[in-house]
Amino acid sequence: MTQNLLRKIVCSFFFVLGGLIYSQTVTGTVSDATGTLPGVNVIVKGTSNGAQTGLDGMYTLNDVASDAVIVFSYLGYLTQEIPVNGQSTINVTLEEDVAQLETVVVVGYGNQVRKEITTAVTSVSEEEFNRGTINNASQLLQGKVAGLSIYNKGGNPNDSGVIRLRGLSTVGGNTEPLVVIDGVLGQSLSNVDPSDIKNITVLKDGSAAAIYGSRASSGVILVTTKSGRSNQPFSVEYNGQYGVSGAVNQIEIMNRNEFLAVGGTDLGSDTNWIDEVTRNAFSQVHNISASGGAENSNYRVSFNYRDTDGILVNSGFEQVNVRANFTGRLFDDKLRINFNSAFTQRDSEFGFNEALRYAVVYNPTAPVFGADAPFNFNSAQFGGYFQTLGLFDSFNPVSIAELNRNEGNTTTINYNVDFKYSFSDDLTATLNIGNQVSKTNNNQYYPTTGFFRGGALSPFRKGRVDFYTNEARTQTLELYGTYQKSLTDKLSMKFDGGYSFQENDFNDYFLSLGDFPPGINFDFSNIIEISQDLNEAGRVNAASSRNDNDRIIAFFGRASFAFDDAIFLNASLRHEGSSRFGSENQWGTFPSVAVGADLNKYLNLNNVSLLKARVGYGVTGAIPPGVGLSQTTFNVTNGTGGFGSSSTGLGTRLANPDLKWEEKQELNFGIELEMDRFSATLDLYNRDIVDFITAVSIDAASNDGFTSQFQNAGELNTKGVELTLNYDVIRKENVNYNMGLVLSTYQTTLEKNPGGDRTIANLGAPGQNDTEVILVREGEEVGQIWGPVFTGEVDANGTPILADVNGDGNLVTDQGSALAEDGDFAVLGKGFPDFELGWTHRVEFGNWDINAFFRGAFGHSLVNTFRVFYEPRIGSQSSYNYVNTDLARDDIRTAQFSSYYVEKADFLRLDNLTVGYNFDIKEDSFIKSARISLTGQNLFTITNYTGSDPEPAFQDQGAVDNGGTPAANPDVLAPGIDRRYNYFASRTFTLGLNVKF
Template identity: 50%
Template sequence: MKYNYQFVKIPISLLSLLLLSISIAFAQETTVTGVVTDGEDGSPLPGVNVLLKGTSTGAITDFEGNYSIKVSGDEPVLVFSYIGYLKQEVPVANQSTINIAMPLDVQSLAEVVVVGYGTQEKKEITSAVVSLEAKDFNQGNINNPSQLLQGKVPGLSVSGKGNDPNGKPAIRLRGISTIGANTEPLVVIDGVIGASLDNVDPNDIESINVLKDGSAAAIYGSRGSSGVILVTTKTGQAGGVKVNYHVYGSMDTRARDLDILSKDEFLALGGNDLGGETDWIDELTRDSYSQVHNLSISGGSGSTTFRMAANYRDINGILEKSGFEQINFRANINHSAINDRLNLTFNFSTTQRESNFSFPEALRYGLLYNPTAPIFDENGSYFQVVVFDNYNPVGIIELNQNLGKTKKFNYNGKIDFEVIDGLTLTGNIAQQLEDGMFGEYYPGTSYYRGFNRSGLARRRAEDRQFTLFETYATYTKRFGNLNMTLSAGYSYQQEKFEDFLVDVGGIPVDAVAFNALEWAREIRQANRLTLESSATPKSEIAAQFARANFSWDEAIFLNASVRREGSTKLGEDNKYGVFPAVGLGVNLNRYLEIAAFDQLKVRAGYGVTGSLPRDNGLSKPSYDVNYSEVDGSLEANFTQSRAANPDLKWEVKKEFNFGVDITTSDNRLTAALDVYTRTISDFILERNVDPAVFGAPTRFENAGELSTNGFEISLNYKAIEGTDFSWNPGIVLSHYKSTLDSYVIEEQMIAELGAPGLNGTNLVRIKEGEEIGQIWGPVFEGVADDGAPILADVNGDGTLKTDQGNALAEDGDFALLGNGLPDLELGFTNQISYKRFDLNMFFRGAFGHSLVNTFRNFYEPRVPGSINSYNRINTELALDNLTTASFHSYYVEKADFFKLDNVTLGYNFNVGDVSWLSSLNAYVNVQNAFVITDYTGLDPEPALQDFGSVDNGNRPDVNPNVLAPGVDRRNNYFTSRTFTVGVRASF
């Protein structure tokens, strides 16, 4: 029995001890609550991380600064951390309520700005750099990240004609930076040079920095000539898991219409009466509805943080069938080790989009088609009259297909290791893969395009690859009053592109569309088949770079950099270029001690950047092949179509920038002024050459020089700062003029109007020594008795010479009718808050630019013989007695505008009583609320480039002509007004 007693006693003792331990553990687990406030003014601080030291248990304060966290263990300690404030560690002891007033971290309050290969304190920057955080972005239904910046950065133009959901706005920084190369700024996403903006959802962006001048962009060498846009995406923070959900729905409606003749007006002028009445624009357009969902999960422990986000977009345009459906996924993880000396970062993103491009050109036919025509004929087919360039617009949309699928994938891994105090080594590897598949189909019943081919199918595929590897070292050291940061590194980039196109007619079954090309009659008969494929050689860039930043006495700042870069796109003798930059800044108020100012900094910078051609292999010869029949078989004959040029070299931009930054002592007013001048030389252009000398009729050469001068102003003012009410207005202004100093052709007219009837009529003059964007032509003075325009004898010689063939002659009667580039661009922001409400009103304007209203030019004159079939534009400027269509000054209109571009009203709910909810915000937004303009066209936005009169379909690779701004073409998508309702919630 004794043995058995002991046997039982021991387990009972152990069980008692275990139960006692559990009870003690539960007794020690308590809930601590409290409020975290600003140590200066006592206001609540939302978003503060509260972490139980030594664990991953954490919480985040809500909108009112409240938190709740469960604590356990021996001597638990809570750690409170928030950017801009000193970290606080508080022992829990026996407290159930801990309120914390966070003291400001004066040193960390210095604003840090992302620049090339690192960061700098804003006060130390000597170049023209603008930094925007998420709170500064445009709101609403934003589908392209560049739209976040529209009107927000002085000198940056983001302009798109109409609101095509599949379109891309043109982006220009300080005007034209090149003619034959890429005109848009370089995009760098999380340190990855050349990453695609299409692969980052606007909801995932934390901040955007814009490097505007040469001294800032020179560190990126050949790819920084058009400026640099640095995008930083959101990351996780330590302190538990945080879930954010953002959902919004939008409705788009037509914002502006072109006035056209009503049915009665059309018939009164002799139009054919086909017995019906159709509002074609109403049939083509709709009130479209879109939805966007963004879900993110973030968090982490003290050494590892993460963030994952999924974005879904179902976007529809006002044109029937136009829109896209997109899924984007982004993830990043950061891990630190070895006492925070080692930091590992991994980013991953993928985007899949299915697009219906529809046919924006159908809108043109919708304005012109006979208003008495029915949609369908008596047989139920789409009604069609056989008249030149006159197609049933509803049939264009409904009969034909214009679809596309794209996939984008990119990743990058980055490692930072602080070898010794102050010395950090960095390595970054990234890759971006893009592929697209596009299809168009036009059945044999489509008069628009497939009728003459008995069913036309087009299939196009393309594949792009980009690889980046960079490594650099950064050394930071302080010597008394001198702060020094030195960097040096190596960069390697590789690009490759392939595509494939099939254009074939004779598709026997409409249902297969472009998915059974082998059925095509033209393939079986080997007749009229168009087959194209290409692959560029690998384009490689290798570079070495170095930079030095010095700060003396917290008031004198010197920044210098140099990059030596080589590219396989250039000739054998000119592969390498050197791009230096230097900047100097002085905070004069450090020594003048003017009481009204905290900062009065003057700065000056000079930088050299390069620009590469868009395509590969331009320095090498190209060949065409022709087949001839020899003895019953086909033999290939090769001819050189383009000559080689081993001397082809970089385009070079040299830029000087002078700036002044002002901050008042009360920190209420901040202002910046930049004045700049720059010269771009050695444009890479294809020129006609002597085949007897060069072996081919053309070759690419360096020729031409362009200069730009301008200024930019930004002002931000805290006009009212109260407990319940505040108003912070801000304004940005920019102006520039570009002059063509030299060019391969001394004088030339470009931007042809095209058919019908205006072939050979060019609109824009480019001439050495004159401004870019000049619109030239005859001057309208009235209407003659025969309905022809009366044109001015400009040179007063008594002879009227307005034939387009004499446009370049010195004695021709042509005059400067306007300029396609604006003299002044304006952005005016108003941020207003009242208690829990916030209101953001953003106005935007452009002044001094003109547009050629091609709709009026082609379709406003009451031309006998065409009025019976085509409807007419009927603006307030229409002249009933003008019956001849020709180009002259009457169709060049001033397009100044001022608009309420974006307005958002939001409300922040009190969620203090909801433990599972951190914050909740609801808002309503209107984009393009109203516009004030005298322009009679669809959209007064500047036309910064010209794609010509041809239909480019969905080909994004068609090069626009940047020397021909100001032409408002007839195939533009209509503008829309967008209403959005959204909710943001954090858990």
């Protein structure tokens, strides 16, 4: 017994001694390119001996054999294995696994592995976004996604522009994609600061978007904002930008000497009116964010401030945006709670685009101020400004910009709470509750001394003020579950299904007052008190509307199958109801199915990692463009005894209880190829929009006096091709050069036209009131510019000679006869481009990086309305300036619209050029990273178009004459008109600074 005890003591001694000799403690720090990484898994290979890095990125491993191998792994980074070789300190820098980061894509109500996606989906990361002065999040994507058209013609900072995905998706309803921010439907890109966005995914085809039903008819844009991460130390990041903009490509007009040489009226001065109403516009952007996280929670809070001037004086906006994100995990990580909230306050000076218009045409010899006039002029009557009295459509542009006010503010508050519970590794349930409240106030003021829009010379009212207020509230609730299971070694499935509810409440009111005493000071707060004669006709105009309980309810499901890691099937079904329809037609069903196959799994092509073919078909709906369109409406005329004493109702719109869902049916075929350095995606699609909802004129005599009715009465067809190419031209240790090309083309045909063949888009006054320039004809392409053809010759009276298009020897240029196809009109161009491109170049060398982005559109034309009205040398126009482009002719002295004023507007633009430098930062520095950049936007444009901006005009807000205002609802069937109120193009230079602490 004593010997056995002695033997155990000796063995234990040598065992401990061996452990001391052959095992040790290893410590170190794990980092990435930007700093230390918390939460990294550190384990001795082949054992259960492991640890995680702490908030400072440090780890400690005990009892590590001197010949062991330590494995470092972290989601989104390449795993590293490092032999100990007797080392007691091992520091590691992990590299991002780009391929792994791109494998999971948000597709709505969840995500999918990119390889398994069978629909047309494009995901754009933060690194790929456009840079510079970005006023709206949509500009981040401009030219980056094939088929996605984003245009803010002229670049007005208060205008969010036009967004179209794969052309025109409807005529009367919403033509822009549905925006989903952090899982909440129906958001606005204006309510998220571009600096807070991590990723944007675009669902392009019907099979991808059908899961969102009626609101996805124009496509879907999914926005994912930045958030903190678990086990992350507290960190602060600052992004700052300072920019300056100036007008470029101004309308070419005559100076004083040129104007007088062609017989212009001399008013004694020399004024460059464009310079008087434009300026160097400065902007500044400051974004501060703080983020961090513990083992079961993380957070991110950001504060954004933007102060942006427009190149038009008294235009621009100031905006504050605060966004907060918090994620926590409870019950052994089974319950994840994610809370997002945002507050946006935007104060805008809208200015008056008309100041730019009249700066082009106002007499260049006129003085700015009446005191400078060479003759007796009562300048006090017009606020001190000179005015050319008695002339139609002629206002001093500086007085428009300075005397009047056009201001507004919008406050938006939104939040959503997302609860996700994991019952098991296979089954999860998610509840998402969201709420958004937005309030907008717009005020316009025209003083008694103003000459613009009913001021000093108006016989009806002296001065005017307009108030407009609206409040919108949106509530959402969505509950859905996900179940996924591997059925066999080769077959797996995933099912998503749930319930969706959304309610919109909206109310607004408008009040216009006039006839103020002279000499009052501008003050919105007391303008009602000082208004006179409020009971007299013409002095008061009021309107209001209210729309509550506008609801959409849906049930949806989606099934996905993967076989042999090569063949993939996705199918979805959404059953949706809207309160905007009558009780018999509230519900619609929207299915989709898509299949894809990685052909390389079986072909085993050299150097090819993916060769996927896919085909998908999906149906999406579109809700009516307004509430109550299926119901009867009346105009109420009050009797002389006052409201309600002898009122009569006159029917205007006939009820249509059969009004039903408008549908988009889309078939998409795609091919994806990925090789070592090269990748390509090709999509071909055909979509039919059937039963689109539009107002149709009806015979009043046979319909009890009703003159219109909303019907499902039209059809559109769009065919298109999209191509995306990406190639790593240079990929070396210190130099990388990547080039990407995005191309898209489409054509939309009006297959069924409820209103009959007609012309639209009146050019307006002076002199062109009966000239409509867009043809709407069944069976033909949408957006055709139409009119007489100029032969290039002019008669002795200075009148352009028009062509005998049909060759019958009889020149007929009456628009009605031409529409009946017995006249001499022709298609002069098209408003939509034949194809669009985005061309990206990204270069990295050492600490430097360069990003150059070109954007272009080709095949579209524009009606240059400035040339139509002000280029002919009309003798009676001697008090207006003349447009003096390279196309101007001295011998044309009659205003006649023709092909002469329709210009090809092809362009290629260096849209964005950024040069950046990343500073070397010491490892123990308080600053973790720092970057400085310089960006130029709209640096040059190659085009033959003589107007200010050759970008397509996708819709038309109508003619604006003698101080009128553009239409509130643009006509989407009338593209291609460059109106006189469009904003001037600008060039911007921005200095940016990014610092992480």
